[in-house]
Amino acid sequence: MKVPYGYAAPLDGVSDNYLRVFRTRRDELRARMTALPLDRDNYDLEIGCGHGHFLAAYAEAHPGRYCLGVDVAGARLERARRKTDRAGLDNITWIQAEALLLLENLPAGIAFSRVFILFPDPWPKRRHHKHRLVQPRFLELLSSVCRPEAMLYFRSDNRDYTARTREALSTSPFWDLVSGEAWPWERATVFQELASGYQSLVGRKKTTGWLNPGN
Ligand SMILES: C[S@@+](CC[C@H](N)C(=O)[O-])C[C@H]1O[C@@H](n2cnc3c(N)ncnc32)[C@H](O)[C@@H]1O
Secondary structure, three states: OOOOOOOOOOOOOOOHHHHHHHHHHHHHHHHHHOOOOOOOOOEEEEEOOOOOHHHHHHHHHOOOOEEEEEEOOHHHHHHHHHHHHHOOOOOEEEEEOOHHHHHHOOOOOOOEEEEEEEOOOOOOOHHHHHHOOOOHHHHHHHHOOEEEEEEEEEEEOOHHHHHHHHHHHHOOOOEEEEOOOOOOOOOOOHHHHHOOOOEEEEEEEOOOOOOOOOO
């Protein structure tokens, strides 16, 4: 069985080879993350950052905040990295990883204040909805690596995905759906420029609920 890059799949019943490759990648990811700065007040995350248009410009506009961009696609991240190297930014790191695997293995001492999910893969067919990033399990895991009252900014051009994310946020024990909250900053992403329209949602992490003992 081919092992997708950094895929945080359940590991029951997989071959020894699959397990070996999975563990090697997980350990490499953990090793890379030891270089991340810890104990920063303003730590922001973009999941599925693609070519980094949004986060590179955001980091440049917010030198007092630290930014982490994650995407599974290495070639896209290479372009993102070239952009921020050229600009000489020292408040941003790009990491190639599957988002859940990254969140599950994030070093203690990192707690995000703002999380951006911009035009996540829509998986439009009903039988593929299980592959969508934003699910109750994801919202729980994400909340465990966020500060109390951290903000989640979600944007999509897929109405069904937005509706389901709205429902997941409004019924979540870990997040509140917030209405009328302005986004802290705007920069159109590649997919935003291609979309004929889109919807945005804002969530705020509840102050109660389960917290990662590491944070
Ligand atoms: C539709 S693109 C949007 C890219 C960018 N946010 C934009 O708006 O232009 C979705 C991105 O999410 C990445 N992605 C999909 N699933 C992911 C996952 N589980 N973990 C990390 N990145 C993921 C893809 O590689 C892709 O770059």
